[in-house]
Amino acid sequence: MKKSAFLITSLLLISSLALILTNPPTNANTKTIYVDDNNTTGPWDGTQEHPYQNITSGLAHASPGDTIYVHNGTYYERFTIDKSISLIGQNKNATIIDGNKTGTIIKVTANNVNISGFTIKNSGLFHYTLCGIHIENLANITLNNNILIYNYKGIRIINSNNSIFVTNTFIENLEAIYLTDSHNNSITENNILENQFAMVLDNSNNNTIFHNNLINNTNTISSINSINSWDNGIEGNYWSDYKGKDVDQDGIGDLPYTIATNNLDNHPLMGTFSDFTITYENKTHHIPTISNSTISNFKFNKTFNMLNFKVTDTTDTTGFCRITIPEQLIHKPYIVLVDEQKVNTTALPISNTTHTTLYFTYNLTTSPREVKILSKPYYELLENYNALLENYRNLNSTYYQLLIDYDSLNQTYWQLFTNYTDLQTSYEALNQTYQET
Known part of the structure; x- marks a missing residue:
């Protein structure tokens, strides 16, 4: 448990580094609408100077292709995205959409929607249909770099295809990821931690699922009438309950991880991705x-x-x-x-x-x-350079020592020369006296 708790904390820190701040994209043909819950007194027109106070207002004034950029804050609201827009949070750890346990938080009813950079929490647990994000009868939805926590279902995907769910973190939901009648989706690089079920797949096929970290979930996978790809042919997922070994030491388990009939992760990871x-x-x-x-x-x-x-x-x-x-x-x-x-x-x-x-x-x-x-x-x-540098320093040190010794000898020489001169003077004086006598 101590090891797992450390892994979970570390994964959250690493994932936070992936995209601490999200800058709003710009496009000449579309506009960016700004939202900031700190603008409590208005005016409100969706500009950077006068952002809307809530996401619902931003959505009401958006057109297909627009981006809604949401500043850090806690937004107690539930809403429907019915246009092809990008909803971007400034910082996923500090831009929070809180359902206050009253129901599904975000319902997506349009194709080509991107949701990125949020914590989405507290849908409530009183009914199995409640979720952080609900996607139904859609295609080309992208969810990336979000945290989904304390929901009945983190994301609920019904009859939806060709979508991407990447670098999200799911913590303490009853069901982190739920797919039914949904095919050809990509679920990669997500951290799925301490949920009742990590994933539920019902009549959902040909989904690609790899490079996910599944840690300390009560039930890992429920797969019903579904056949999916659980690795990319080289690397699969990290499963905290995997019991296999890595005898050949390549970071990949030597035996497959069994999910269900006809569902194997053939290349389970021996550490987190x-x-x-x-x-x-x-x-x-x-x-x-x-x-x-x-x-x-x-x-x-x-x-x-x-x-x-x-x-x-x-x-x-x-x-x-x-x-x-x-x-x-x-x-x-x-x-x-x-x-x-x-x-x-x-x-x-x-x-x-x-x-x-x-x-x-x-x-x-x-x-x-x-x-x-x-x-x-x-x-x-670099080693050769450092060796040469060390030799140079040693030679330089030797040179300075020789210079010090030379100065000392030079001083001794001049002292001897002075003594000799004094002796010569004394000798000449004595000789002069002798000659005079």
């Missing part, structure tokens, strides 16, 4: 990781073309990391340092000319530990 992004030379690079440690402080050092992050764990004494590195970001071959010490790495067979997937382990008797990944030729040049 995270996808970090790095922007370098005007391009965004994705760096997916699988690890049994918590990864934090993930950075890219542009000076040394080096990835740098910390790994932490409270229970395990041995950690592992499976990480995929774009060649455009760091050129192979690679070297991995843990607390400045080289560790053995394996380039896994899925590596190709554009991306290399590395696997390495490390000791966690002390935690956190710092990991650095950089190009091996560059590291060797």
Whole structure:
């Protein structure tokens, strides 16, 4: 339980890094409507200067294609999205839509809707139809980077297809994700934690479900008359109740995880999945990781073309990391340092000319530990440079010591020369006296 609680807290922190602030998109043919619950006295016209006080007002004045940008705050309301719009929250941890336990919070009735950047909570638990977001008879819906908590159903999807549910977090709902008669949807990179049911799929087929972290759910999956893909052919999901081993040490379980008849995750993950992004030379690079440690402080050092992050764990004494590195970001071959010490790495067979997937382990008797990944030729040049720099410093130190010794000898010489001059003067004086006598 201690390990799981640590994992849950860590996943929430990592997911928060994915999109702390969301900037409203701009398009010459559409408009952005602003909402801020702090504007309590008006005027209200949806501009940045005079935002609407609630989301319902923003929706009433929106047209298809518009974006509604909602500032941080707690919005006690329930509403229907009946236009193809984007509803964007400023910060998913601080932009909260609270149903106050009175019913379904957001009902979507239009295609091509995007909801991103919110905490959606408290639909109430008094009826099985109540949910954070209800989607029915629709297509092309995108839900990303939201937190759904304390609802009967986190999201309820009925007879809806070709939609994307990505990087959301579901916590303490009775049913986190519910699909019925819904097909060809993508459910990826979500954190599904401590729900009564992680997913319920009823007569829903050909959905793609992978790179999700399913942790401490009372019941993991209920699959009724449904056949779906639970991995992408290489990597699947992390299941906290998976009992398999990883004898070949690649971060993937050696045995499938059984969900139901004809439903297997053939490539269950041995650690939680995270996808970090790095922007370098005007391009965004994705760096997916699988690890049994918590990864934090993930950075890219542009000076040394080096990835740098910390790994932490409270229970395990041995950690592992499976990480995929774009060649455009760091050129192979690679070297991995843990607390400045080289560790053995394996380039896994899925590596190709554009991306290399590395696997390495490390000791966690002390935690956190710092990991650095950089190009091996560059590291060797850096080592040579540091050795030359150290030699230069030693030579410089020797030179200064010689200079000090030279100054000391020079002072001694001049003192001797002065003494000699004094003796010479005394001798000449004595000689003069002798000659005179």
